[in-house]
Amino acid sequence: MSWGLVFALAAGAYGFKLVGFLALGQRQLPAVAERCLALIPAALIAALVVKDTFSAGQHLHLDARVVGVAVATVAVWRRAPFVVVIVIAAAVTALVRAAGG
Amino acid sequence: MRRVATASAVLGAAVGVFGVSFGVGAVGAGASVAQACVMSLLVFTGASQFSAVSVIGAGGTTAAALAGALVLAARNGAYSLTMGRRLRGGLAKRLIAAQLTIDESTAMAVTQSGPEAQRAAFWITGLSVYVFWNTGTLLGALIGSAVDPRTFGLDAAFPAGFVAMVWPLLRDRRGRIAAALGAGICLVLVPITPIGVPILCASLAILVGVPRERVGT
Secondary structure, three states: OOHHHHHHHHHHHHHHHHHOOOOOOOOOOOHHHHHHHOOHHHHHHHHHHHHHHHEEOOEEOOOHHHHHHHHHHHHHHOOOOHHHHHHHHHHHHHHHHHOOO | OHHHHHHHHHHHHHHHHHHHHHHHHHHHOOOOHHHHHHHHHHOOOHHHHHHHHHHHHOOOOHHHHHHHHHHHHHHHHHHHHHHHHHOOOOHHHHHHHHHOOOHHHHHHHHOOOOHHHHHHHHHHHHHHHHHHHHHHHHHHHHHHOOOOHHHHOOOOHHHHHHHHHHHHHHHOHHHHHHHHHHHHHHHHHOOOOOOOHHHHHHHHHHHHHOOOOOOOO
8 A cells, every 4th residue: 555545545535524614615616516415425335235245346246245244234223333343353253164164 | 421431432442342453454455554544643433444444455446446435435424414404513623523423423412302402412422432442553553463353253243343334224214225226236236347446336226215205204
């Protein structure tokens, strides 16, 4: 990993965070833009779940992670705390992997 | 306010665990301990950091890692539109507030009743998460130098954390559609496009927001 990536990402990420505080101030965006921006987390985080669960590099790849994330999803559904979800995902994946999955 | 402080501490601790897994993952993907820590201090937005590290770890280019991570960071711009209107203070205070504008601090703030409570919740949660996230990153990066995170199943900690993050967003009908579409686009594109591009293209799912919501849905 390059330092260039670290600093470029830092500058870009901070730039986004500043938008509402400096550039736009109290200005209202068009309603359609607000509606679309509000959906960014749902669309992108869901895509990250899929990528990190079902792919390895540029390939679709099924392994122990799928079991770990599936059990963790049940934990999320059952309203388990964040820490518990993370620990369950890691523990189940490690166990399945150790068992040869 | 004590309730907010407790929730912030618990949330912070949970983020700290995530910070550990980020530190481990970053070092596993070829970052130095210093790079992992500087990234958490300066970038301070988890999903983007995980995304950048996972693209690099999978052999993607710096450009692909940066593009995907910046698209993820764009949502903080939307949060800042909300928080910029609610927070008070001079330029220096606003510059610091901007850095703390992330999922957790915004979500905790907007669920409080009254502007005073909202401002307090934002600062308490933002600072708590900042301290825990960076401490966790340092610990993880140090441990990560010595172990293979896959042995402990930590590669599954990333997507499991994202499941927990996306879950509350699925209560909203449009959120559900955008999430399903984003996930579908990503799944289809993974085998046929360069690393990082699927996440970028998944952002097209936000166009679900273009039509006006019908009354009664």
